[in-house]
Amino acid sequence: MTVKKLIDFLGWPVVVGLLLGVSVALWLQLEQKRELNAHSDGMHYASLSPSNGNWSGPVSYSEAVNIAAPAVVNIYTRKRSQQRRHPLLDDPLFRHFFNNSDLPQQERMQSALGTGVILSRDGYIVTNNHVIEGAEEILALTYDGREARATKIGSDSESDLAVLKIELDNITPIKVGNPDSARVGDVVLAIGNPFGVGQTVTQGIVSATGRYGLGINTYENFIQTDAAINPGNSGGALIDAHGNLLGINTAILDKTGFSVGIGFAIPADIAVSAMQDLIKYGKVVRGWLGVEAQQITPELAQSFRLDSTDGVIITAIYNNGPAHQAGIRPGDIIIKLNDLMVKNGLLSMNKIARGRPGDKVDVIFLRKGEQHNTTATLGIKPDLQDTAR
Template sequence: MQLRKLLSFATEAITAGLAFAFVLLLLFKPEAFESRPSVEFIEAPSPTRQAIESGLASYAHAVDIAAPAVVNVYTRKVVTQRANPLFEDPLFRRFFGDRAPAPQQRLENSLGSGVIVNDQGFILTNNHVIQGADEIEVALHDGRTAAAAIVGTDPESDLAVLKVNISNVPAITFGQSEALRVGDVVLAIGNPFGVGQTVTSGIVSATGRSQLGLSTFENFIQTDAAINPGNSGGALINTAGQLIGINTAIFSRSGGSQGIGFAIPVSLAKGVMKQIIEHGRPLRGWLGVEVQDLSDSLAESFGLGDIQGALIAGIQPDGPAAEAGLQPGDVIVRVNNEPVSGSRSLMNVIASLAPGTVLEVEILRQGQTQTLEVVIGERPQPLLEQAR
C-alpha cells in the first residue's frame, strides 16, 4: 500500500516537472515550437542534345565546328643591334682606331593566330602578326606543324594571307557579318599569350567602328569577348560556328583584355583575301585627291550652309581627279548619285571600286553645282608597312 502511494507521488512530480518545463520553454524559447519549412530548390532539367547544339545551353557545338580551322602562328626574325653611333664618329675612330664592336644579332620570336579558309591551305591572319618575319610556322589544332609562306599582305586593312602545303586541312565556313546585330553572341578563338588554343565568349558591342587609328580602312566589329596578345589573326565566330570576323586589336590601359576588342568583319576580309590570292595584292580604287571633312566653320566660310560633303584640299598631279578637271576647293557632295557624309566615307567608296570604273562626281564650285566623270585609277601600294 505504501509502495503504491510512493509511485503515485513520483508520477505526479514528474508530470508537474514536465508541465513546468513546458511553460518555461514556451515563455523563453517560443521559436522552438514554430514549424520550419523544408528547403527546396528549383532545378532545371538536364539539357537535351538539341538544346546544346542550338546554343541555348552550350556553345561547344560551334567550337567543335570552327576550332579545327584556327591555327597558332609562330614567327621568327633576326634583329640586328647596331653598335653605339659614337664608333662611327671620325674623331672617335681617330683615337680608338677600328676597334668598334661588330653589330650583334638576336632572334626575336612572336606569336599570333590564323584561320584556314579553304582546303588549299590558305590562311587568313593579321599583317602585324607576320610583319617583318624571316620564318613563319603554323601549328594546327590536330598537332601538325608546317612552315608557311606569305602569299600577300595589306597593311592598310591589317590583313595578310599565308599558305601551307598540308593535305586534309580543315577549313572554316564564312558567315554573314553584315547581318550582325548589337547583342549577338560571339566567340573568339585564338592563342592568347601562347598558352594554346583558347575560346572566350561575349556579345557584339557595336558595329562599324572607325577612326580608331588602327588601320587606313576601318569598319570594325567591337566585342567584349576577351581578346589578348596572341589572339590577333584568330577567328571571331557566331553560335553556328561560322567565321564573322578576324580578331585584330584590343583597347587596353594595362595591356590585357578590358572588354573592348575589335575584329575585321569577314565581308571586308574576304574581298581583300580574294584579291591577294588572285592578284598578289589588293586592288583598290584611287581618286588622287587629298580631302578633309567639311566642318561647320569651313561650310560657313564657303557659304554652304548645312550641306554635307568632303572638301578637296589637294590634287595629285596627273591623277584621275586632275585629269577629270577637279580642283582644290571643290566640295564633293555626291558620287554615283549617293550623298557623301565626309572624307572617310568618300575614301571607302572610292577604295571599293575597281580601277577603270567610271564614276560620276557631283561637286560644288563657287556656289555652282557641277557633275564630272572620273575614271578611277589604282590606289598605289604603301611604300612602308605600318608599324605596330
C-alpha cells in the first residue's frame, strides 16, 4: 500500500497524530539526555584501568618471590618414637599361652616436614621449635635443590623458635623488613612447603597485628594473615610485596589442621633477636621483673575500692629479684610501667620480656590506696626459679 493510499484510507488527522507522537517521543529523549549531562558536570568517574595512573599495586608479585624464595628451605626431620604395645601383651592369659610377656617395646622412626628461613650468609636458619623438637636427624633442602644436614644451635619453646645451621656455600639470606610498619590490608605472601609438595607461595593480606592471648605460645605478638598456611608451612616466611621478611609462619586457628584463612606469624624482629641470643648465649634472654601477678577483675576492683579494672595485683615476689629490690611487695597493684597504663597483664608481661637485662623500668603502684613510684632494673629470669615470697 502506497503512502497516498494510506493517507486516503486513514485520513489526514490520523497521520498527523502519528507524526506528532514520534516528534514528542524524540524530544523527551533529548531532554532526558540534557538533564543527565547537567547533573554529571563536575563529577569524576574512577577507572579500573591500571594505565590511568591511579593503580598503586603490582599486577604480579613474581619479583618479590624471586627475591625471597632462595632464602626459604624445606626441612625434613626424623625422630625415634616408641611403638605402642598391643593390649593383649599385658593380658595374663595371652602371656601364658604365647609367652610374649618379655617382648621389648619396639621403636620406629617418624618423619616430619616443615620450612625454615636463611637469615645469614653463615648458614643460620630460623624455624619453629615444634618443627624440629625431638628430632634426631634434620635435613635442609635449599631452593636450588642442594641438601645439607642441619645442626641445631638452640631453641626456645616459649616463643616457638629454633635456630639451625647448615654448611653450604653460595646461600642467599632473606632481606628483613620492619614488621612495625605492617598495616592491616597490606598484601603479604607466605612461602613454605605445605604437605611436602615442594616450595609453594600463597597470597593474602595482613588481617591484624599484635595478636596475643591465644594460648599458642608463652610470649605472643603475632601478625595475623589470611594467606593460606597449611601443615609444612610452619617455620616459613611471611613476606611483603617487595620480598622483605615480615614474620615466621607459626600456627593456624583451626582444630582440623587445615587453613581456614586465619594464620599467625612471629614478627621478624622478634625472630632475629631470638636467633642472635640463641647463637650467643644458647637461650633467649628476656627482661625479667621477678613477679607473679593477676589481672584486676571487677570483684577485686570492688574489694580494693578501685575505680577501674586497670592494673595487675602482685601475688608473689621472687627473693632478691628486680621487683623485690625496687621495694615492690605482694598485694601491691601496678598501674603504670614507663608511663604506660597497665590494662592487660599478658600484654604488660610481653613488653617487659621484650626489654633487656639492665633496662630501667619506672613503676607506679598502689599500696593500701596510696600511690608510690619506684624504678626497677630488669634482670635475667633464673633457670631454676627461686622461692617466691
